[in-house]
Amino acid sequence: MIERLAIIGVGLIGGSLARALREAGAVGQVVGCGRGLANLQRARELGVVDLITQDPAESVTGADMVFVSVPLGAMRGVFEAIRDRLEPAAVVTDGGSVKGSVVADALGVFGGVPPCLVPGHPIAGTEHSGVEASLADLYRGRRVILTPLPETDADALARVTAMWETCGAEVTCMSVAHHDEVLAATSHLPHMLAFGLVDALARMRENDEIFRYAAGGFRDFTRIASSNPVMWRDICLANREALSAMLARFGIEMTDLAESIRRADGERLLAIFERAKAARDRYVDASRID
Amino acid sequence: MIERLAIIGVGLIGGSLARALREAGAVGQVVGCGRGLANLQRARELGVVDLITQDPAESVTGADMVFVSVPLGAMRGVFEAIRDRLEPAAVVTDGGSVKGSVVADALGVFGGVPPCLVPGHPIAGTEHSGVEASLADLYRGRRVILTPLPETDADALARVTAMWETCGAEVTCMSVAHHDEVLAATSHLPHMLAFGLVDALARMRENDEIFRYAAGGFRDFTRIASSNPVMWRDICLANREALSAMLARFGIEMTDLAESIRRADGERLLAIFERAKAARDRYVDASRID
Ligand SMILES: NC(=O)c1ccc[n+]([C@@H]2O[C@H](COP(=O)([O-])OP(=O)(O)OC[C@H]3O[C@@H](n4cnc5c(N)ncnc54)[C@H](OP(=O)(O)O)[C@@H]3O)[C@@H](O)[C@H]2O)c1
Ligand SMILES: NC(=O)c1ccc[n+]([C@@H]2O[C@H](COP(=O)([O-])OP(=O)(O)OC[C@H]3O[C@@H](n4cnc5c(N)ncnc54)[C@H](OP(=O)(O)O)[C@@H]3O)[C@@H](O)[C@H]2O)c1
Numbered sequence: 001m002i003e004r005l006a007i008i009g010v011g012l013i014g015g016s017l018a019r020a021l022r023e024a025g026a027v028g029q030v031v032g033c034g035r036g037l038a039n040l041q042r043a044r045e046l047g048v049v050d051l052i053t054q055d056p057a058e059s060v061t062g063a064d065m066v067f068v069s070v071p072l073g074a075m076r077g078v079f080e081a082i083r084d085r086l087e088p089a090a091v092v093t094d095g096g097s098v099k100g101s102v103v104a105d106a107l108g109v110f111g112g113v114p115p116c117l118v119p120g121h122p123i124a125g126t127e128h129s130g131v132e133a134s135l136a137d138l139y140r141g142r143r144v145i146l147t148p149l150p151e152t153d154a155d156a157l158a159r160v161t162a163m164w165e166t167c168g169a170e171v172t173c174m175s176v177a178h179h180d181e182v183l184a185a186t187s188h189l190p191h192m193l194a195f196g197l198v199d200a201l202a203r204m205r206e207n208d209e210i211f212r213y214a215a216g217g218f219r220d221f222t223r224i225a226s227s228n229p230v231m232w233r234d235i236c237l238a239n240r241e242a243l244s245a246m247l248a249r250f251g252i253e254m255t256d257l258a259e260s261i262r263r264a265d266g267e268r269l270l271a272i273f274e275r276a277k278a279a280r281d282r283y284v285d286a287s288r289i290d
Numbered sequence: 291m292i293e294r295l296a297i298i299g300v301g302l303i304g305g306s307l308a309r310a311l312r313e314a315g316a317v318g319q320v321v322g323c324g325r326g327l328a329n330l331q332r333a334r335e336l337g338v339v340d341l342i343t344q345d346p347a348e349s350v351t352g353a354d355m356v357f358v359s360v361p362l363g364a365m366r367g368v369f370e371a372i373r374d375r376l377e378p379a380a381v382v383t384d385g386g387s388v389k390g391s392v393v394a395d396a397l398g399v400f401g402g403v404p405p406c407l408v409p410g411h412p413i414a415g416t417e418h419s420g421v422e423a424s425l426a427d428l429y430r431g432r433r434v435i436l437t438p439l440p441e442t443d444a445d446a447l448a449r450v451t452a453m454w455e456t457c458g459a460e461v462t463c464m465s466v467a468h469h470d471e472v473l474a475a476t477s478h479l480p481h482m483l484a485f486g487l488v489d490a491l492a493r494m495r496e497n498d499e500i501f502r503y504a505a506g507g508f509r510d511f512t513r514i515a516s517s518n519p520v521m522w523r524d525i526c527l528a529n530r531e532a533l534s535a536m537l538a539r540f541g542i543e544m545t546d547l548a549e550s551i552r553r554a555d556g557e558r559l560l561a562i563f564e565r566a567k568a569a570r571d572r573y574v575d576a577s578r579i580d
Pocket of ligand 1 (some may be wrong): 008009010011012013014033034035036037039069070071072074077078095096097098121122123124125126127128129130131228231235
């Protein structure tokens with residue numbers, strides 16, 4: 001049971017955590033913190049949070065659990081603001097999509113990784129933003145990756161694990177570097193392709209006409225290009241190295257594919273498509289964790 | 291009203307047309323033709339077709355409307371088989387995803403574009419194949435592109451237009467070359483990216499683990515990589531030129547994006563993502579044709 005939860009950044013990710021914990025009756029009071037007053041007021045109206053404040057330092061007063069769910073570029077500033085105001089027994093965790101940068105920010109601000117910090121990342125989301133988009137069951141049946149460090153307090157890790165399990169999620173632990181590589185492959189690279197494709201088409205002369213003849217597959221394929229641009233700029237900057245490596249790997253694959261098309265090498269094309277279809281069908285079967 | 295409809299290739303596209311016309315009471319008899327007997331028998335069991343045959347020439351006997359919905363690589367063989375057996379009043383149309391190759395196949399077989407041929411392409415589909423996957427409402431609210439040629443008989447065009455409208459589709463006409471360029475952008479390129487991405491990940495060492503941490507966005511993004519490999523090999527070969535041009539255009543976009551990430555150019559990344567999000571949101575609003 002969490003007595004007082006501080007959510008810094010009451011958007012899709014933070015709002016959904018608050019909703020899930022409330023629905024489970026696993027939290028006493030929720031304090032919401034953000035920059036804009038309108039979003040915070042809406043969060044209170046919706047019953048997602050009880051109290052609101054625009055001051056991160058104030059939000060952590062009396063909180064036994066602090067969840068930081070702002071864009072990655074804002075993490076360091078939040079750490080600075082709360083550093084001297086955390087309760088001695090408080091656990092701090094976050095929902096940032098890259099873990100290396102969050103750990104580096106913590107190092108910079110706290111001068112070492114604080115034992116109370118449990119870096120985390122729920123593998124769930126939608127292309128929508130803000131508290132309006134938050135859902136009580138966003139994390140149900142989904143995975144949450146935690147990347148504890150040698151310094152991390154075992155009790156803090158256990159409390160964060162229990163919190164996510166209460167939301168219906170399955171928790172896995174892995175190293176910071178491994179997390180950032182895996183996510184570069186399965187999330188960050190696909191987002192780059194979707195943004196890049198839509199932008200390339202939008203820059204074509206007859207782009208309105210082009211989009212008019214896009215079918216349902218296109219809508220699904222490009223859904224993630226409707227995601228929050230600021231959040232994605234921050235992810236790119238925070239995971240530059242792993243993402244660059246994945247982009248290079250993908251570039252080699254596409255050069256091969258383009259060459260096969262130019263050479264009219266049907267056999268090679270068929271082999272690529274069959275391998276991809278088999279992997280995707282296998283993934284869809286395997287990715288159900290119910 | 292169609293008296294007797296021949297569907298050559300009773301899969302997702304052909305089966306869905308038959309179902310839609312039956313449901314509308316707009317067709318007398320439907321003859322299904324394919325290579326495999328099991329699929330044809332299933333089509334008859336499901337009530338999608340009345341009669342079945344493995345001989346294309348036989349299937350067109352007595353048919354006033356012939357719909358060819360086989361993979362593009364099989365189109366020429368079908369044209370050869372039916373050439374001398376078409377009824378004088380028959381209209382022939384197809385559902386192939388590329389129109390230049392279908393017209394070239396017709397030219398090669400008939401020695402000129404036959405006036406009864408109306409090349410077409412329904413902009414609808416799923417990643418599934420075969421008659422089991424066919425749906426009566428696949429074309430409802432979707433677009434169908436027809437690419438009539440100067441030789442095309444006006445009455446044939448009107449009959450094919452009316453057929454698709456009966457299925458709830460909106461019919462547009464454009465040139466063969468324009469169709470193939472637009473579809474290279476909105477359909478063929480996205481499929482290459484999805485196949486290429488999944489194949490690149492599948493070839494990584496820890497690919498099982500990687501797929502395990504893919505979220506819902508990945509599932510949507512890669513859905514089209516579960517499409518029929520033979521059909522897509524044929525599309526690549528049939529639309530080589532336009533697709534190669536689009537792949538090159540996309541390559542330039544991705545080089546720019548990768549460079550911006552390597553340079554940590556947040557401003558440029560934000561501009562790309564904002565432009566893409568705006569275009570995608572605009573497209574989603576505009577693409578409803580209800
Ligand atoms: N969306 C996804 O699919 C997803 C999935 C997993 C993880 N994540 C991660 O979760 C985090 C939040 O993403 P989200 O999708 O929830 O974004 P969101 O819906 O835009 O919410 C972010 C919230 O943070 C607040 N905020 C922004 N800058 C702030 C600052 N400097 N100080 C305090 N609050 C600030 C925003 O409100 P104000 O603008 O009013 O301050 C907003 O309510 C990000 O780190 C992201 O990488 C996202
Ligand atoms: N799937 C889509 O999203 C989509 C969308 C728009 C247009 N299209 C186009 O529609 C056409 C059909 O695609 P589909 O998705 O319906 O594929 P499908 O479900 O695999 O159906 C194709 C059918 O054609 C039959 N066939 C294959 N080769 C043949 C041959 N040589 N002679 C006679 N029949 C043959 C197959 O049965 P047997 O193997 O038993 O012969 C199968 O039932 C393709 O040209 C494709 O480009 C597809």
